Amino acid sequence: MIDSNFRGRSDIKEPTDRMVFIKNVEKKVQVGKHSIHALKKCSLSLVPGETLAILGSSGTGKSTLIHLIAGLERPSSGEVRVKKSLVSKMSDGDRAKFRKENVGVIYQFHHLLPEFNVLENVMMPLRIKRVPYITAKKEAFEILEKVGLAHKVKDQPATLSGGERQRVAIARAMVSMPSLILADEPTGNLDRNNAHKVFRLILSLVNDHGSSLIVATHDLELAALCNNRKVLN
16 A cells, blocks of 8 residues: 655655656455455655656555556546546546656566567567658667667567666667656565666666656665655555
């Protein structure tokens, strides 16, 4: 369950100039005959360029919060705004369109498409946005250079290590330079050394692009690298 005591930002009354603005958001889920709160009276905001770590153990609602901000789910009540747009009231189609144009999502499990090579996976968000093939290929290659995988562009995901797959997933999320990056336990499947490398890479790319970042993690050391932290109980 998530409380509303968001450090330093919960007292904001209006969403003016906020990248993310959440007010009194609740999410209820049905478990058998019972309705339980996955999220309860959550209020927070994020300014452009800010990085926020959402901390908590499994089952505390970190993924639920990420999904609501991304527009992958709707809240049971309350308000979710991203870039002043009221995402929580949009239709499914409008939320998908908004997410495609403004949000990049990085998951714990990379969700790469096995039938496509590394370059094609990273090109995918641009091709979905109807970016011309040559432009998409160039931009995908450039960000793969930034994540250190330019030599792997023709490889299939199955041939990559876990750290390499996650770097491809990061490149795919960042290739269209979205305003907001949402990362759900992006280093959860990596060893300690690779986890730190990948997380610092995310922060570097976010800084380079001027994006905002919300990352769900259980790792206190990684969370300490963000501007702000929110602990879920």
